[in-house]
Amino acid sequence: MTAHAHQQTDGLRVDHHFENAEQQYQSAKLGMWLFLTTEILLFGGLFCAYAVFRANHPEIFVFGHHFLDKNLGALNTVILICSSATIAWAVRAAQLKQMKVLVLMLLLTIACAGGFLGVKYLEYSHKWHAGLLWARQYNPHGEHGGGVDHAPAAPAAEASTMAAAGAAPAASADERSKIAPAAVGPSGLAEPEALPSSGEQGLVPEPAHARIYFSIYFLMTGLHGIHVLGGIGAMLWLLWGVRQGVFASGHFTRVDMVALYWHVVDLIWIYLFLLLYLID
Amino acid sequence: MSEQATPGVHISSVKLLVGVWIALIIGTWLTVAASNVDLGWLNIWIGLAIATGKAALVALYYMHLRWDRPFNAFVFLGAFLFLFLFIGIAMMDTAHYQPQIIPAFGQPAGG
Numbered sequence: 488m489t490a491h492a493h494q495q496t497d498g499l500r501v502d503h504h505f506e507n508a509e510q511q512y513q514s515a516k517l518g519m520w521l522f523l524t525t526e527i528l529l530f531g532g533l534f535c536a537y538a539v540f541r542a543n544h545p546e547i548f549v550f551g552h553h554f555l556d557k558n559l560g561a562l563n564t565v566i567l568i569c570s571s572a573t574i575a576w577a578v579r580a581a582q583l584k585q586m587k588v589l590v591l592m593l594l595l596t597i598a599c600a601g602g603f604l605g606v607k608y609l610e611y612s613h614k615w616h617a618g619l620l621w622a623r624q625y626n627p628h629g630e631h632g633g634g635v636d637h638a639p640a641a642p643a644a645e646a647s648t649m650a651a652a653g654a655a656p657a658a659s660a661d662e663r664s665k666i667a668p669a670a671v672g673p674s675g676l677a678e679p680e681a682l683p684s685s686g687e688q689g690l691v692p693e694p695a696h697a698r699i700y701f702s703i704y705f706l707m708t709g710l711h712g713i714h715v716l717g718g719i720g721a722m723l724w725l726l727w728g729v730r731q732g733v734f735a736s737g738h739f740t741r742v743d744m745v746a747l748y749w750h751v752v753d754l755i756w757i758y759l760f761l762l763l764y765l766i767d
Numbered sequence: 768m769s770e771q772a773t774p775g776v777h778i779s780s781v782k783l784l785v786g787v788w789i790a791l792i793i794g795t796w797l798t799v800a801a802s803n804v805d806l807g808w809l810n811i812w813i814g815l816a817i818a819t820g821k822a823a824l825v826a827l828y829y830m831h832l833r834w835d836r837p838f839n840a841f842v843f844l845g846a847f848l849f850l851f852l853f854i855g856i857a858m859m860d861t862a863h864y865q866p867q868i869i870p871a872f873g874q875p876a877g878g
Contacts, residue, residue, distance in 0.1 A: 512776070513836065516835070516836075516839060517836075517838070517839060517842070520839045520842045520843055521842060523843065523846075524842055524843060524845065524846035525846075527843075527846040527850060528846055528849065528850065528853075531846075531849075531850040531853060531854070532853075534850070534854060535853055535854045535857050538854050538857070538858055539857055539858065539861045542858060542861065542862065543861060543865055557799065557802075561795065561799050564795050565792065565795060568788065568791045568792060568795065569788070571788075571791070571825060571829055572784055572785070572787070572788040572791075572829070575779060575784050575787075575828075575829040576781070576784050578779070579778055579779050579781070579784070582776065582778045583778065746829075746830075747830055750825050750826070750829050750830045753825060754822050754825055754826070757818050757821050757822055757825075758815075758818055758822075760798075761798060761802075761814045761815065761817075761818045765798065765799065765802035765814060
């Protein structure tokens with residue numbers, strides 16, 4: 488078959504640089520899979536940071552996960568799984584030219600995505616009010632307050648909390664930092680005074696650099712949340728396409744591509760839920 | 768309205784979609800249940816195994832990889848291979864040099 492500009496096959500528009508509708512579809516799909524690999528590798532950098540920090544400082548993660556609500560995390564996992572099912576159904580509807588089912592499934596998926604972000608908003612705002620934020624913004628207070636005032640973050644406090652963390656009794660061997668404390672560091676000459684810092688209900692002593700957990704938490708869930716927002720945008724674009732009659736002819740490629748993207752957003756959350764919420 | 772046989776296209780049945788959904792919900796419940804049992808270092812690996820099982824269900828069925836051209840699966844799995852190398856080598860590296868780190872070294876003097 489020779490190339491024809493804007494050739495019509497079964498109502499599908501085939502661009503002139505493709506042999507036929509199938510080649511056009513498979514090319515789009517391969518491009519989408521390549522994009523998804525870059526997404527995996529984008530999050531991969533953050534998963535790598537997570538692995539390195541957790542291997543060296545398991546106590547930070549054990550401490551930090553006490554501030555996350557396992558039930559809300561599980562709820563969000565279920566919501567995303569439902570949205571994966573509905574968008575997969577949307578692809579089926581587009582393939583079978585069932586426009587009403589397609590619209591319904593897209594609306595359900597958007598509703599799930601909105602619900603996910605709603606739960607995320609509850610979690611974020613709670614952490615915001617408790618001062619459990621990233622890096623230098625980490626300043627716990629309120630009902631979950633650690634005893635330490637981190638706000639001015641004098642470098643002296645850095646060295647001494649580090650020493651204190653080593654001195655603090657850890658619950659078990661794998662909850663202790665793998666790095667030995669320096670009683671009198673070569674740079675600081677700080678006295679290892681034991682800071683009476685305590686975590687939730689005073690059960691878990693706050694380790695040094697607990698902020699690292701919240702930095703990782705906000706980076707990973709934040710990047711994921713941006714992807715959820717992008718997914719909502721893509722699904723609104725599909726709904727607009729339905730209005731324009733793009734899919735009535737059985738041209739489901741766009742729906743399929745958005746669905747592939749959305750499934751990856753779900754896949755990443757499956758791991759985030761496990762690694763951030765379900766520590767020990 | 769008929770299920771036309773366009774080459775290279777798989778149309779999932781409602782039964783399959785619902786079946787995978789149920790399996791994923793059970794998987795989530797299993798992950799949470801497993802995290803409540805203290806098995807020490809095994810916990811994280813059991814959790815990762817269940818999560819990977821769920822990911823495989825999504826990829827094979829919802830993402831149609833099972834019926835897709837093998838090259839697409841090859842591309843996607845390639846990403847995980849490189850991710851594995853990336854994280855694996857970074858972990859080996861950090862495990863080797865951590866014992867030699869002098870704590871608090873390099874931080875501003877005078878405390």
